[in-house]
Amino acid sequence: MSGFKPSHVYVAADHGGFEVKQELVKALEGDFTIEDMGAHSLDSTDDFVGYAEAVARAVAAKPGSMGLLICRSGEGMVIAANKIDGIRAALAWEEKVAIESRDDNDANILTLPNDYVSTEEIINIAKIWLTTPFSKKDRYSRRIEQIAELES
DSSP: OOSOOOSOEEEEEOTTTHHHHHHHHHHHBTTBOEEEOSOSSOOTTOOHHHHHHHHHHHHHHSTTOEEEEEESSSHHHHHHHTTSTTOOEEEOSSHHHHHHHHHTTOOSEEEEETTTSOHHHHHHHHHHHHTOOOOOOHHHHHHHHHHHHHTO
16 A cells, blocks of 8 residues: 555445445445445435535545545446536546556546446455555646646
């Protein structure tokens, strides 16, 4: 592990990731300061948008924090989270993609696809992502600044 650690980790899932989220929170507690932002009970009719928004707004409001979102494909969550200024959400289904999202793009939210990745893999990917620092290479920092300009 790199020694990098976010100040706070916000976690949420809709019905498609609810059970995995419960396991993920248990696996991360003790190593990270976790806030479970829902769902707090399984509701097969809930929508992902509110959970993505809650985590994205929390991450945007607390510099140094990071977020984890889980749904079936991860696609809707990443789209919704990226609508919030200051958020750089990425979708990852394997370690290499998750690491690159941090190293190159300083992603501050990771979305995980429950339908395509096992619970064990989701936990492993999340732990690796949460401890991967941004490389701060000039070209990546420049690109992040350009992305921030798109928000204004």
